[in-house]
Amino acid sequence: MIETTRTEALFDAFTTLADTLVAGYDVLELLQSLVEYCHDLLDVDSAGILLANPDGDLEVVASTSEANALVEIMQLDADAGPCLESFRARAVVSVPDIGVDSERWPDFTSTARTRGIHSVYAIPLRLRRSTIGTLDLMRNERGEIDPFDVRAAQALADVATIGILQERTIRDASTIRDQLQQALSTRIIIEQATGVVAETEKLSMDEAFACIRGHARARQTPLSMVARQLVSGEIRL
Amino acid sequence: MTADPFQTASDVLSEAGGRIDELARPFVRFLPVSGASISTFGSLLGAETISATDARAGRVDELQLDLGEGPCWDALITRAPVLEPDFASSETWPAFSDGIREENIAAIFAFPLMFGPLEIGAVDLYSSTPMQLTDLQQKQSMALSAIVSRILLRHAVSGGEPGETTTFSRRLIHQATGMVLAQLGTKADDAYLIIQARAFADNRPMRDVAEDIIERRIRFGTLRETGEETP
Numbered sequence: 457m458i459e460t461t462r463t464e465a466l467f468d469a470f471t472t473l474a475d476t477l478v479a480g481y482d483v484l485e486l487l488q489s490l491v492e493y494c495h496d497l498l499d500v501d502s503a504g505i506l507l508a509n510p511d512g513d514l515e516v517v518a519s520t521s522e523a524n525a526l527v528e529i530m531q532l533d534a535d536a537g538p539c540l541e542s543f544r545a546r547a548v549v550s551v552p553d554i555g556v557d558s559e560r561w562p563d564f565t566s567t568a569r570t571r572g573i574h575s576v577y578a579i580p581l582r583l584r585r586s587t588i589g590t591l592d593l594m595r596n597e598r599g600e601i602d603p604f605d606v607r608a609a610q611a612l613a614d615v616a617t618i619g620i621l622q623e624r625t626i627r628d629a630s631t632i633r634d635q636l637q638q639a640l641s642t643r644i645i646i647e648q649a650t651g652v653v654a655e656t657e658k659l660s661m662d663e664a665f666a667c668i669r670g671h672a673r674a675r676q677t678p679l680s681m682v683a684r685q686l687v688s689g690e691i692r693l
Numbered sequence: 694m695t696a697d698p699f700q701t702a703s704d705v706l707s708e709a710g711g712r713i714d715e716l717a718r719p720f721v722r723f724l725p726v727s728g729a730s731i732s733t734f735g736s737l738l739g740a741e742t743i744s745a746t747d748a749r750a751g752r753v754d755e756l757q758l759d760l761g762e763g764p765c766w767d768a769l770i771t772r773a774p775v776l777e778p779d780f781a782s783s784e785t786w787p788a789f790s791d792g793i794r795e796e797n798i799a800a801i802f803a804f805p806l807m808f809g810p811l812e813i814g815a816v817d818l819y820s821s822t823p824m825q826l827t828d829l830q831q832k833q834s835m836a837l838s839a840i841v842s843r844i845l846l847r848h849a850v851s852g853g854e855p856g857e858t859t860t861f862s863r864r865l866i867h868q869a870t871g872m873v874l875a876q877l878g879t880k881a882d883d884a885y886l887i888i889q890a891r892a893f894a895d896n897r898p899m900r901d902v903a904e905d906i907i908e909r910r911i912r913f914g915t916l917r918e919t920g921e922e923t924p
Contacts, residue, residue: 513860515860524868534860647870648867648871651867651871651872652874652875654868655871
């Protein structure tokens with residue numbers, strides 16, 4: 457029964473995403489929605505998307521919590537952890553218990569464990585020969601992830617990849633590299649906007665980001681545009 | 694609209710980019726002075742002549758730096774322009790006047806270079822004939838000085854920043870930049886530069902300063918006295 461509801465919810469998510477792709481969209485908005493779907497529909501406690509910058513290093517561009525503590529863990533993962541491994545090997549990396557081989561990625565493992573994270577699944581974002589980043593799923597419990605969740609996550613990851621690569625064809629002239637660069641530099645504006653709102657509204661970074669996201673949704677304005685307006689002082693929340 | 698000499702000078706400065714040795718020239722292009730020089734000194738940066746339009750301008754600068762006295766020092770200490778339209782009969786700086794006598798300087802003007810609370814240095818302008826600067830020319834000189842301050846500060850701090858800028862620390866720095874720009878009502882570039890300069894002045898990594906800002910241990914007050922008024 458529960459399984460059916462979940463499948464339906466997932467189906468709805470795909471339909472919504474497909475609509476978004478057709479309508480023209482903001483890449484970061486799409487990626488943010490994806491990690492939220494992963495969190496809501498799959499048995500994971502936190503999720504993030506990391507994209508490779510022009511130097512080939514992975515950067516967190518979307519995560520289920522903007523709390524810097526979580527982002528730092530994902531970034532450690534990107535520097536030396538399952539995410540990096542998945543990106544390099546172009547394959548799913550499943551770590552049901554990160555404590556088993558804690559010397560493999562010492563910085564990542566110790567930081568993740570202090571935050572109560574015990575298992576990690578990294579899924580590459582790839583389309584044909586291109587691998588552009590990874591989807592990072594984390595759970596607070598030990599153990600293998602449900603095979604259904606793996607398939608669903610892979611499908612969501614594919615949507616993210618197609619979303620990014622498709623926007624490239626819309627813009628035509630730009631290369632994948634430009635496209636990724638664009639997503640990463642938009643991320644900078646979003647960080648700045650989060651800082652602005654944290655300061656003016658006396659909020660934590662996580663709350664400030666949620667506030668910006670809510671504002672963008674309520675007005676059906678792209679996240680990146682709201683961020684830009686906040687940074688330039690054109691709007692205040 | 695005919696080309697406004699001030700606007701031209703301002704554009705030239707803004708585009709000067711890496712050529713800091715050319716920063717003095719735009720001042721003589723738009724003001725009827727004989728020469729200009731720019732130097733860094735004060736609490737933040739080492740004493741050094743950065744740019745001079747001619748040998749005499751260089752000498753004006755160098756002598757003041759050597760003596761630790763002269764209009765450029767007073768300008769930076771008072772954070773205000775020092776205007777000496779009749780330098781020949783001035784007795785304000787005996788050692789400097791004595792040293793520069795042979796150079797036959799009739800008027801001298803110094804404008805402070807600063808960025809928020811930070812001391813950068815000064816611009817010296819001289820004329821071989823007695824002259825005054827109008828109020829507008831003073832304001833315009835202050836505006837150009839503000840541009841020069843940014844360029845010099847950026848130049849000074851960009852060399853530093855020892856390693857340790859990971860992707861994660863950059864994220865913190867961008868968030869802190871947002872907080873500082875909201876605190877000061879500036880642009881993102883300036884807010885970033887302020888954090889960078891603070892890190893440079895305290896000899897700490899930018900990430901640490903950014904964390905202090907995010908945790909609300911460091912707050913920046915208003916950014917005053919940057920000579921930012923529009924002429």
